[in-house]
Amino acid sequence: MNVLVAGASGATGRLLVTQLLNAGHQVKIIVRMTSNIPGEWQQYSQVNIIRTADITAIPVQEMAEYLRGCQAVALCLGHTMSFKGIYGKPTRLVTHVVQLLCAAITQNAPEKPVRAVLMNTAGNSNRDLNEPVSFTHKLVIGVLRLLLPPHADNEQAADYLRVKTGKQHPFIEWVALRPDTLINQEAVTPFSLHASPVRSALFNAGQTSRINVAHCMYRLITDDTLWHQWKGQMPVIYNS
Template identity: 60%
Template sequence: MTIFITGASGATGKLLVERLIQAGHQVKIIVRPGSNIPDTWNNHDKITVIRAVISEMNTDQLAAVLADCQAVASCLGHTPNLKGIYGKPRKLVTNAVALLCNAILNSASGKPVKFVLMNTAGNSNRDLKEPVSWTQKIVISLVRLLVPPHADNENAADYLRVKIGQQHPAIEWVAVRPDTLTDAAHTTAYSIRVSPPRNALFQPGKTSRINVAHFMAQLITDEEQWNRWKGQMPVIYNENV
């Protein structure tokens, strides 16, 4: 299986790449010319490294990259500093999702391509009308105005949920929603929920990046998991946290 990953140089993206190549899959990644990636990736027989800025590629260029890919995963996120939060591009994730979807449509092979988006538990799945308290609604409205990456995460998931929808012939999708991200050396037990059982703002849970990578890899490679969650926005938590 050949999988395209954007955001591969990030903390979660690197873990996803490693898990997929260890399982024997081919991986294509686009990373900025100055991005840090492990030296071993540059000459790895299961990794194709493309040095480019994805936002500067056009649909046809990206379609050529995706032509032999059966799945796409986005681990893109805004760098947690002032420039990353308030600088451009404000719609980093949303624009990448739209570009990738259009490129998939231009390179459609007849079988739907899987699209896995790393999102956030702070974003509600409005297909399910998930219960949100008035307090949380007010705070989320302020966060949406004052912290651009949150609105970007919402819009990226909504692009898949609304624009692509549940019955698209060329694209199937899952938006994975971790809560507060943590680092861990090894995969641990974790739980997957249809909706958050807790308030992501006032009672957040924890999710290790390595567990997120494990679940994303399972979605891509395990048909039973894919069929269970496609078209949904599952929430992932470290178990007992």
């Protein structure tokens, strides 16, 4: 399978790329000019490293060329947890890249829909399901939406797939994977997927290891049964 990964140099993206390469898949990665990537990746003949100063500035036509022949795309993008990363431009990094990739896929008009897997967050509700949250939860989320651009970015990126792309797009199928509090672990461990949160991401958060997120994204991309179970949805992932 040919897979394009955006955000490949991040903590979760690196783990996903390694799993894809170890399984023998063809992988294109888009990273910043200054990003450090594992040296061992370049030992794989099936990796294509695309460096750019700003992924959001890539024209649709150019991105369409990168995507040509790809059966799946994975978005592991996020904002650096620094003042510049949180409040600096682009404040809608993830949303812009989702829009760009969807436009490029549509321009290519592939014979079979491309699978798009977005790494999102359990703090973002799936409004298709009218997930129940407390008044206090809604109040805090409203404040976060105003004060923390990355949260609003996560919401808008998922909403673009949910509303603009929808579930009947001729060229794109999607899953927005929602991990809870991210932690580091060395190996993949048992995890569970749920259509909606089973605990409060604000007041009773669970944990999800980055390597489990990466492995779930890998399985969604490569496992037809799992994909058809969750496509068009926003499953929440927890460590078991």
